[in-house]
Amino acid sequence: MDIFALVFIIGLVSSNIAWSNAEGNPDSFNVLDYGAVGDGNTDDSKAFLVAWKAACSAETGTPEVVIPEETTFLVYPIIFTGPCMTDTINFTISGTIIAPNSPSVWEKHDASQWLAFSGVTGLIVDGMGMIDGQGKGWWDQSCKYHPDLEGCTKLAPTSLKLLSCNESSLSNIRFTNSPQTHVLVRGCNGLKVDNVLIQSPGNSPNTDGVHIHASRNLVITNSKIGSGDDCISIGDYTSNIYIAHVECGPGHGISIGSLGKGGNFVQVENIEVRNACFKGTTNGARIKTWQVGKGFVRKVTFENLEFNSVKNPLIIDQNYCNIRGACKEQSTGVQISNVIYKGMVGTSTTEIAINLNCSRSVPCHGISMESIQLKSDRDGKEVTATCIHAHGQETGVVPGPCLHD
Template sequence: MLMKIITLPATLLLILIFLASSASPDHHRKFNVHDFGAKGDGITDDSKAFNEAWKRACNSWEKHVVVLVPNSKYMLKPVNFSGPCNSDQITFKIKGKIVASENRSDYEKDTEHWLVFEEIHNLRVDGGGTGIFDGKGRVWWQTSCKVNRSLPCTSLPYAVTFIGCTKLRVENLKFRNAQKMHLSFERCEKVRALNLRLTAPEHSPNTDGIHVEGTHNINIRNCVMRTGDDCISIVSGSKNVRATDITCGPGHGISIGSLGARNSSANVSNVFVNRAIFSGTTNGLRIKTWQGGSGYAKKIRFENITMHNVTNPIIIDQYYCDQVEPCQEQVSAVQISKVVYRSIQGTSSAGEAIRFNCSKHFPCQGILLEDINLKSYGDVRQSAKASCSNVKFKIKGKASPSC
């Protein structure tokens, strides 16, 4: 049989070829930082090149653009990658290592940030498993008042901060030796933080892994955090926070509550921590608030948690105080309610596995303990202890220890 050959007009053929190429997932406009002067030798300041590549990408009207950071080492001073942008989607593809300037004078204009991504919609920051942010924090830690109390307390910059971003995805990255907090989400909406590894020495001060503040609808999944402070801190104004498959330790565990300031408001709700392992941490699951605060911390669930040699596996502290002198007792406090602890097992190094230190003026309410089995680390045959003040709780199934 003879096949009939259909001949398309040249113009139509060109249109079909263009549409086919546009549909290809690899057809994205790329802005390589090397094309804007980045040296990638780890010594030269590449801030200007990164900033220029970002501006060109942000101003592009292409549907999807990529800022490409090849597999080299780049030294950056503080940079603000700001939006809003014209493109429907921007990917920051980091194949190499980005290291911070160790010159403190470079941070004089903004003492609280190193790298900031601000007011950007539909942003993806992807390390592909090789991308690294290194804050070079040691120069900051050694002059911290947390390390040397004879020194004055000064601001330390967060390493990587996202402010006011929506539909944000941060994944497949390593964060090391942050000056202060490694990764911070502030006033963001619809966030996915996936497959991250955040590490700093155990005694590095205030080096939280992931900090969540005023952020809604965030999913943190499959992350390993070994730092000198909280693995995850969830504070004022955050809601609908989900953390799953978390490995924490060393560090101070997962903390929920008010921002680290006296008389501050919390207003944290709908937090779910599921499938987490804590090893050698100071705390496991901690809700902490200052006296004199306001607002609430409510609808919080912790499920399927394993503790290994954790000092305080379960703790609620409404009398938190991080100063040498005792904090003055106050009447007002953050209301803590509807907290569920379910399927939690392991060992406590201090012997006291559960401590509810709640306000006598605003008692903790609606606390549920279900299937809890915490032993003493020194002797697993011995049950750990619990202490409870001003708390209304229920037990379902087995709960050991219990007040």
């Protein structure tokens, strides 16, 4: 066959494929059509980027990047950038995306990042697939657990970052074994997270489920999170956060903070956590601020929570410092006010089931506790409540009362 005939045949086949895709779903951008192999060993990063750029630059329809089922894609550190041409863009994960299992891959990359979306409005990440961070290599060299190890690492990749992604959503995805935080939300407005499953060992270091920072108008619902750190952590400059129907455990609970470590002016308000359950966690509903911080945490509601063998079901620590248990009193502090605890039941593994440790200089005000029944998880043991510089009102609280007028 001469070269001209070969070129003609290739062109004809390509035309037929393009025509077939257009006839089928012209809005679909399957990574396999852009060179991805999906065998779990070949680096498919370039194919993912090319498919994303094609979808993001589509001017009509509702483009959808497709990661097909029954395939496993090895993807190196990558950023999917916007803005895109259409109002919405879908990123559908039906298969499995895995990270390189060797930390050495990140030597020329940002060690904090694996997969990231940046500046994408109308992003819809969905599907029944899995994102596997293969974090064990990082955990084995973590400074937290191996401080004497030469070259130990304090920073490890987050599996998925959503950066300045407005009016977007993340749903139905399974996350496992992230090197560090599983999902980071930063600078987002109007994000919905629903029906996600996050799983990593309870002893995996710093593997927060979802961490929120500098974001507003977020909803997290119907999710199950078990990790080696906070199931959900709320950082600074956040407002209008609604969390409901979340199962937490193992992990460190649902935490506001820590806040104010650098002495900055903290701004956190309008946080609601409802209808959540905690199983075997270190904390339940926690607010944690550094002594050197300033600013405020206000208008927080924890309601209808269930605790099953939780070490610290209700805890405020307004006196956090570098030397735990030996913090010198400071004149500064983050003002914590208008916090509601309502409708809670369950068991504590420690004697102090309610521990509100507020600052002498900047006491907690407007604390309300109502209809709370906590007991020890061990027969015959009693639990107590401790409130230091915490002012408010309580009704029907066991153990209690402890709040100051």
